[in-house]
Every structure is written in structure tokens, then in C-alpha cells.
Amino acid sequence: MELPYENAEKITFTRRKIPVSPEYRPLTKIAQIVLVLSIASWGKSANLLKFQLLNWVFKSTERDLILLAIIQDPLITPPIISMDPSVNRALQFAVADRLISFSESTGKFTLLPKGEEFAEAIKKEKEIFISEKAILKRIGFKVNDKVISTLFKERLV
Numbered sequence: 001m002e003l004p005y006e007n008a009e010k011i012t013f014t015r016r017k018i019p020v021s022p023e024y025r026p027l028t029k030i031a032q033i034v035l036v037l038s039i040a041s042w043g044k045s046a047n048l049l050k051f052q053l054l055n056w057v058f059k060s061t062e063r064d065l066i067l068l069a070i071i072q073d074p075l076i077t078p079p080i081i082s083m084d085p086s087v088n089r090a091l092q093f094a095v096a097d098r099l100i101s102f103s104e105s106t107g108k109f110t111l112l113p114k115g116e117e118f119a120e121a122i123k124k125e126k127e128i129f130i131s132e133k134a135i136l137k138r139i140g141f142k143v144n145d146k147v148i149s150t151l152f153k154e155r156l157v
Contacts, residue, residue, distance in 0.1 A: 023059070029090030031122055032058060032132055034099055037111040038119035039136040040143065044111040049148045051091065051109075056081045057135060064135045070151065071142050078151045 022028050036054050037044045057063045070076050091109060094100045099115035102108075111119065122129055 024086050026086070026090050026093050029055070029086055030094045030097075030099065031118070031129060033087075033090055033094055033109075034111060034115045034119040035122060035129060035132055035136060037100065037109070038116065038123070039133070040139055040141060041111075042141055042144070044116075045106070045108040047108050047145070047148070048088070048091070049152055050143060051087050052083050053081055053143065053148060053151060054136075054139075055084050055087045057139075058132055061131065064138060067139065067143070071147055074150055081151065 032055065033051060036051060037046060040054075041050070053067070057067050066079060070078055091100070091102075094115070095102050095109070097114075098112055099118055100109045101112055103110065123133065
């Protein structure tokens with residue numbers, strides 16, 4: 001379809017503010033990432049799939065119960081876990097801001113001192129990330145590489 005630009009005397013654009021849902025704001029995802037590394041990761045390191053899995057869990061209150069059930073009984077058919085590009089983007093921002101580092105040899109992200117300070121500040125605040133902190137404390141270190149590979153094995157072909 002051709003637009004009749006030659007007939008237009010003037011084209012104006014009005015920029016309007018569009019609210020971004022908090023769940024897609026980079027700072028929200030970065031905060032969740034440092035909390036995952038600080039509260040529920042051995043050696044304060046984790047791979048991308050762990051972040052994607054826990055991001056999926058954070059989106060609904062009953063999903064942590066589903067994850068805990070799967071951890072206890074690996075024969076349960078795992079649900080489809082969606083991959084969220086905003087997590088990948090937040091990881092890039094967190095690396096660029098030196099909150100975390102990425103090791104190409106291990107494929108893991110590790111919390112750096114600046115990220116630890118950020119995580120501690122979030123943990124001290126009682127009114128923010130309440131559900132995320134509770135979920136991570138409940139799950140603890142139960143989500144390891146074996147659990148992650150079990151959940152994603154059919155999708156990583």
C-alpha cells in the first residue's frame with residue numbers, strides 16, 4: 001500500500017508516555033537476578049536456564065509449589081517453561097554494570113561485590129520483592145544443575 005506523502009503538507013508525531021509493566025523493567029529483572037545469586041545459588045553462580053526457570057516461577061504464586069513438587073518427584077511431567085528475552089537483556093545490563101560477571105568456560109554468571117551490596121540492600125528492605133525473597137528462601141539450593149537439566153532436557157535438543 002502506497003501512502004500519499006506528496007499530498008501531506010506536514011507530518012507531526014506526538015510522543016506519548018506508555019507505562020512499562022514492572023515485570024519487564026530491566027531494574028526489576030536485575031534485582032531478581034542478584035537475589036537469585038545471593039539467596040539460592042551455590043557459590044553465588046548460576047546459568048541462564050536457572051534464571052529463566054526462576055523468572056517463570058516468579059510470575060505466579062503457585063508455580064513455586066509446582067517446582068518444589070517436581071524437585072521431590074522427578075517423574076512428574078514438567079510444565080512448559082517460557083523463555084523471557086527480558087531476562088537475557090537484564091543479564092547483559094547487570095554484566096555491563098559490573099554487578100555480575102559471565103564465564104564463557106563454565107557458562108555461569110557470578111555475583112560480584114557490587115552486586116552483593118545491591119542484593120544486601122534489597123534484602124534489608126522489607127517492602128520490596130517480598131514474594132521473590134520468600135520463594136527463593138523456600139526453594140533454597142534445591143534448584144541445581146541436575147534439576148534444571150531434567151526440566152529442560154526435551155527442549156535442549
